[in-house]
Amino acid sequence: RGVVEAPLDCIAGAAREAAVRPPALFVVGEVVALRERLAPALRRPLAGWRVLVTRTRRQASSLAEALRAEGAEPVLLPAIEIARRADPAAVRAGIEALRAGACDWVAFTSGNAVEAWFGLVREAGEDARLFAGTKIAAVGAATARALEAHGLSADLLPERASGTGVADALLERGVEGARVLVPRAERADPALVERLRAGGASVDEVTLYLAAPPADPPPEVLAALRAGEIEAVTFTSSSTVRNLAMLLGGDLEALRDAVVACIGPQTAEAAVEAGLPPHVVADHASVDALVAALRRYAAGEDASALAATTEEAAP
Numbered sequence: 001r002g003v004v005e006a007p008l009d010c011i012a013g014a015a016r017e018a019a020v021r022p023p024a025l026f027v028v029g030e031v032v033a034l035r036e037r038l039a040p041a042l043r044r045p046l047a048g049w050r051v052l053v054t055r056t057r058r059q060a061s062s063l064a065e066a067l068r069a070e071g072a073e074p075v076l077l078p079a080i081e082i083a084r085r086a087d088p089a090a091v092r093a094g095i096e097a098l099r100a101g102a103c104d105w106v107a108f109t110s111g112n113a114v115e116a117w118f119g120l121v122r123e124a125g126e127d128a129r130l131f132a133g134t135k136i137a138a139v140g141a142a143t144a145r146a147l148e149a150h151g152l153s154a155d156l157l158p159e160r161a162s163g164t165g166v167a168d169a170l171l172e173r174g175v176e177g178a179r180v181l182v183p184r185a186e187r188a189d190p191a192l193v194e195r196l197r198a199g200g201a202s203v204d205e206v207t208l209y210l211a212a213p214p215a216d217p218p219p220e221v222l223a224a225l226r227a228g229e230i231e232a233v234t235f236t237s238s239s240t241v242r243n244l245a246m247l248l249g250g251d252l253e254a255l256r257d258a259v260v261a262c263i264g265p266q267t268a269e270a271a272v273e274a275g276l277p278p279h280v281v282a283d284h285a286s287v288d289a290l291v292a293a294l295r296r297y298a299a300g301e302d303a304s305a306l307a308a309t310t311e312e313a314a315p
Contacts, residue, residue, distance in 0.1 A: 004018045004020060005032065008028065011026075044070050044071040044295075045070075045295050045296075045298035045299040046067070046070040046071055046072040046294065046295055046298050047070070047071030047072070048071065048072075048073070049071075049072040049073065049231040049232055049298065050072070050073045050075050050224075050229060050230050050231050050232075051067050051072045051073065051074055051075065051230070051231065051232045051233075051234060051294070052075050052077055052221075052225070052230050052232065052233040052234060052258075053067070053074050053075065053076050053077065053078075053234055054077055054078065054079040054080070054233070054234060054235055054236065054240040054243075054244055055078065055079075055080070055234075055236050055240065056078050056080045056081070056082065056112070057076075057078045059111070059236075060074075060076055060078060062287050063234065063236070063287045063290070063291070064076065066287050066288060066291040067291060070291060070295055072232075075221055075224065075230060076218075076221070077217060077218065077221045077222070077225070077244070077247075078214055078217075079213060079214070079239070079240045079243040079244045079247060080211045080212070080213070080214075080237075080239055080240060080243055081211075081212050081213070081214045081215070082112055082116065082209045082210075082211065082212075083209060083210045083212045084116070084208070084209050085186050085207055085208065085209050085210045086116070086120060086206070086207065086208050086209070087206070087207060090204075090206045090207070091120050091124075091206060091208075092124075093204065093206075094181050094183065094204055094206045095120070095121065095124050095126060095130065097179070097181060097204065098130045098131060098134060098181065099126070099130060101132075101133045101134070102179055103134045103179050103180070103181045103204075104134065104135065104175070104178040104179050104180065105134065105135050105136070105137055105156075105170065105175070105178060105179075105180045105181070106131065106134055106135075106136050106137070106180070106181045106182075106183070107136075107137040107139075107166055107170070107180055107181070107182045107192065108136070108137070108138050108139065108143050108146075108147065108183065108184075109139045109143070109163050109166065109182075109184050109188065109189075109192065110139065110143055110184070110185070110237075111142050111143050111145070111146035112185065112209065112211070113143075113183050113184045113185065113208060113209075114143060114146040114147055114150070115146060116183070116208040116209050117183040117206075117208060118150050120208070128150050128151040128152050131152055134181075135155040135156065136152060136153075136154050136155050136156070137154065137155065137156040137157075137158075137166050137169065137170060138154035138156070138157055139158070139161050139162065139163065139165070139166050140157065140158075140161030140285050141157070141161075141285070141286065142285070142286065144157060156169055156170065156173070157169075161264070161284075161285045162189075162264075162266055163188070163189045163191050163192035164189075164191045164192065164195065166192055167191065167192045167195035167196055167199075168195070170196060170199075170201075171195065171196070171199045175196060175199050175200065175201040176199060176200030176201065177200060177201075177202075178200075178201050178202070179201070179202045179203075179204065180196055180201050180202070180203050180204070181203075181204045181206065182196075182203055182204065182205045182206065183206045183208050184205070184206070184207070184208060185207070185208065185209055185210065185211050185239075186207045186208075186209065186210045186211075187210070187211075189238075189266075193205050211237070211239040211243070212243070213243040213246050213247055214247075217247050222247065222248070225248065225254055225255070226248070226254045227254070228254050228257060228258075230255070230258050231258060231259060232258055232259040232260075232261055232294060233255060233258050233259070233260055233261065233276075234261045234262075234263075234290060234294070235260070235261070235262045235263065235267050235270075235271060235278075236263045236267065236287075236290070237263070237267055238266055238267055238269075238270035240267070241267060241270040241271050241273075241274050241276070242270060242274065245274045252274065252275055252276055255276060259279045259280060259294070259297060259298075260276045260277065260278045260279050260280070261278065261279065261280035261281075261282075261290060261293065261294045261297070262278045262280065262281050262282070262290075263281075263282050263285050263286075263289075263290050264281065264282060264284075264285045265281065268281050279297055280293045280294050280296075280297045281293065
């Protein structure tokens with residue numbers, strides 16, 4: 001890619017001399033003076049890349065904004081829709097246990113779980129005061145921020161942001177005989193609950209929602225994917241990997257030439273299982289880290305150190 005600048009009466013000769021070939025953009029007028037101001041953005045490693053964003057609609061904006069700041073074009077295909085799957089009896093029992101101060105811990109493994117649980121808490125006429133006297137574990141920083149939005153602070157953040165990491169951190173604190181409430185998604189990784197029960201805890205697992213594929217995905221985005229018009233695909237949970245594969249009918253051939261970027265090892269493992277080995281794995285579970293890792297890869301740096309990564313386990 002190159003830029004040729006010349007007075008209007010000389011531009012044809014300058015273009016011939018520079019061997020300019022179509023497709024090309026011809027800009028005339030004072031707007032040309034903005035080129036120097038815009039040039040740094042055009043030189044960014046991700047400039048011009050079309051990057052697929054598979055997060056939920058509610059969560060997609062932060063990743064899309066971070067990509068735009070790098071000069072990329074985010075292409076939104078929310079691979080997850082939150083479908084409520086709460087068992088009313090289990091929800092009532094969980095709320096009653098909190099109200100009675102019977103729970104020692106509540107463990108949240110995603111921001112989606114926080115939002116879903118607080119929606120049910122509000123429907124029951126309760127608020128953050130319901131958690132008085134109960135400690136809260138959050139799987140990672142994003143989940144902790146979701147709690148803060150409801151006026152609560154996490155008492156525990158594990159070093160490894162995964163369900164297993166939460167379980168290990170709680171086991172280190174000692175949970176034998178403790179009662180732990182775990183509100184989360186249907187089909188979530190069973191490791192958290194299994195490890196806590198093995199450690200002697202009494203675990204109340206409350207299913208809140210299913211991270212389902214969207215009923216009406218945008219057809220123009222699916223067409224662009226199948227046509228190989230996407231330079232990179234971002235995955236922020238195992239569910240986004242599985243659901244995108246479902247949306248494409250299991251045919252991932254069109255993504256073979258795309259750069260696959262995952263937010264952490266658990267998501268990377270899901271990508272490998274789906275037949276999409278990742279090129280990029282973020283060094284910690286955040287949007288900024290994911291975009292930074294993708295930028296480093298685009299610049300020719302190695303950003304795929306899987307063994308050194310951690311991840312927030314969020315369907």
